[in-house]
Amino acid sequence: xxxxxxxxxxxxxxxxxxxxxxxxxxxxxxxxxxxxxxxxxxxxxxxxxxxxxxxxxxxxxxxxxxxxxxxxxxxxxxxxxxxxxxxxxxxxxxxxxxxxxxxxxxxxxxxxxxxxxxx
Amino acid sequence: xxxxxxxxxxxxxxxxxxxxxxxxxxxxxxxxxxxxxxxxxxxxxxxxxxxxxxxxxxxxxxxxxxxxxxxxxxxxxxxxxxxxxxxxxxxxxxxxxxxxxxxxxxxxxx
Numbered sequence: 001x002x003x004x005x006x007x008x009x010x011x012x013x014x015x016x017x018x019x020x021x022x023x024x025x026x027x028x029x030x031x032x033x034x035x036x037x038x039x040x041x042x043x044x045x046x047x048x049x050x051x052x053x054x055x056x057x058x059x060x061x062x063x064x065x066x067x068x069x070x071x072x073x074x075x076x077x078x079x080x081x082x083x084x085x086x087x088x089x090x091x092x093x094x095x096x097x098x099x100x101x102x103x104x105x106x107x108x109x110x111x112x113x114x115x116x117x118x119x
Numbered sequence: 120x121x122x123x124x125x126x127x128x129x130x131x132x133x134x135x136x137x138x139x140x141x142x143x144x145x146x147x148x149x150x151x152x153x154x155x156x157x158x159x160x161x162x163x164x165x166x167x168x169x170x171x172x173x174x175x176x177x178x179x180x181x182x183x184x185x186x187x188x189x190x191x192x193x194x195x196x197x198x199x200x201x202x203x204x205x206x207x208x209x210x211x212x213x214x215x216x217x218x219x220x221x222x223x224x225x226x227x228x229x
Contacts, residue, residue: 004161040221040222041221041222042123042207042209042219042220042221042222043162043207043217043219044219045216045217048216056216091161091162093161093162105150105167105169106150106211107164107167108162108164108217109164110161110162110163111161112159112160112161113160113161
């Protein structure tokens with residue numbers, strides 16, 4: 001089974017430029033997540049999709065970050081304009097479901113990430 | 120506190136046991152997870168424990184849960200150099216949102 005694919009793996013840009021990341025989840029996974037992992041910290045959820053709808057984007061800085069999952073499969077995350085503090089690894093993950101109100105196990109499968117450096 | 124807390128670094132010798140500790144925040148968390156991250160790679164789910172359990176064993180891994188103290192630990196028996204990685208504790212709040220700790224770097228020396 002193919003894993004979660006992400007591209008590019010590395011990106012270096014100057015502040016105020018724009019950048020986009022792409023993610024292709026595991027086939028059949030309805031739920032897709034974007035996380036930001038700053039060096040020395042754990043991943044922080046930016047946005048969660050269920051099919052092509054947004055479930056949670058409460059921690060997404062909407063003045064500069066946007067994400068879409070138009071056909072309910074792959075997704076793009078965009079930053080415009082980038083700031084120095086956006087330097088991080090952006091991780092995409094997918095799972096079969098949302099876990100549900102009774103809290104069924106929701107195993108998330110992670111891609112290798114995109115390392116963004118903003119100069 | 121509001122953060123999932125973990126010690127930042129642990130160094131052990133090959134063949135010893137490793138114990139990584141975590142304090143989580145939400146007593147209503149349903150599942151608690153341990154993820155492993157190797158250099159340049161994404162996170163991989165190692166194991167998880169349901170909140171009504173106090174122990175789970177899976178081959179070399181033993182998870183202990185103390186709900187009263189909101190304390191979670193991961194024990195790795197017979198630690199190998201391939202176990203060197205960063206280990207993240209995570210809890211779920213709500214339907215599926217995961218909150219991660221900052222990670223514990225485990226260094227295993229021969």
